[in-house]
Amino acid sequence: MEGVGEEGASPVAPIAKWRNDFSRLFQYYLDRSTPHMVERWLGTLAVAMIYVLRVYFVQGFYIVSYALGIYILNLLIGFLSPKVDPEVEALDGASLPTKGSDEFKPFIRRLPEFKFWYAITKAFCIAFLMTFFSVFDVPVFWPILLIYWIVLFILTMKRQIMHMIKYKYVPLNTGKQRYTGRNSAASSSGLRKD
Template identity: 75%
Template sequence: MEGVGGDGPLTAAALNQRRHEFSRIFQYYLDKTTPHALYRWIGTFALACLYALRVYYAQGFYIVSYGLGIYLLNLLIGFLSPLTDPELEPSDGPTLPTKGSDEFKPFIRRLPEFKFWYAITKAFCVAFVMTFFSLFDVPVFWPILLIYWIVLFVLTMKRQIMHMIKYRYIPFNTGKQKYGGGKRAASGASSSRAD
């Protein structure tokens, strides 16, 4: 009887060690993907297409898709929002620059791009696995859910865009001026040596 009771802690310790080892390996490969944003997003897009095909051929799981859509909308708002909300900051505290003469402050997202991608990818994986369990296939009239989600998306994006206009920030790098001071100075020095 003592042998059976003594195996429990050893088995739990071995399981805990394997879980820790798997977590460490997973984190290592996850960290390796960090600089490859385009490939990460292509993989997530492929996963989203796979999920859409699964839902289309299963002709169900609309509640799962609706919940996924609401979660993705929530993540998108975090991705588009600044880390510190100018509405909540005291007037004497740091603010986003509103004039050209203001000090440059980079836009820092509330939800960084990598965490945004990782959360979306996990959400699609979980939703995809949920489509294999009939428990989550609740019969609903899906056009109403779709219309409600579209209205929610439009209202939420309208509020977010109004916030961006009011506080004059752009959460994307496109169209922003890029400085190549080091490259220009180096090319200027080499051309002066050639003269």
Template identity: 70%
Template structure:
């Protein structure tokens, strides 16, 4: 009887520890949200460490190929609008398709924070996989690299054609500033009269 109650106490303490760990993890994740440059620099550092590990081990090319395909899938989600005008007709906000349409802000299918978080998790999982020899499948890596480059070019070409067709740009640099009306030199003298 004591063993049964002891096991229940152990499982409840593990559940409590796991709950506290996830609360703390979520707290730090929430605090990192406004610091996008720092987050991306950390992910770039993690990607560099992973790349160096794969380079020095001269292996795990299948893991890296799978990581590359997953990152390409995330990039497509990041560059795509939340509602694709080709696939869905919606009553709410959508991308303008003509010059006379009202401007509507670009809403991503995959927001920047989730994009960053998914990439970071993917690099962490791939890094952990490099410690297990069962994932080191011998392959001729130049073929995988060539195939990934062809896949990337074809996918980006299709995405860019879609952007041009529906006239949207998935990037905005900073807040737009109003500078007021600009008058030409000929109109400034006539406006004073």
């Protein structure tokens, strides 16, 4: 019978243990960063600036930048879209509230803010790493890619804004809404509590 000690251990076990420890530590710090939204986005902005400076000084990797722009545009659409599409919901018979007596349905994003931030940060890091491999530096005329991306952005945002206007939702909020409550209703009806 073989022993379970050091002699029977495979060389893959330390690598698997290191990977597991690294994954656990990475998840710990990722979880701790969740409430610090401003700091997370400032870090992502720093990563994005490093990527932009790298592309500027290398004078290449425009295809990588274009693909990154398309990916970020796709993430932005997911961030601005509701989890349940009102067009599909209207076909099922259920719809958004149209009167004050209807049930309140809060706006729930298809792509939550944290996942949006994480995906963008990861995308910039991967694109930055790709700039170190010449196989990704395909020679293109970058102004055409830029103009095409701008047109695509405008058309996509126009469609998204029209969808937001049609179904009357606003995906951006600045925090918890505060209501004045009964004081404004009581003062307008002339009733006072003493």
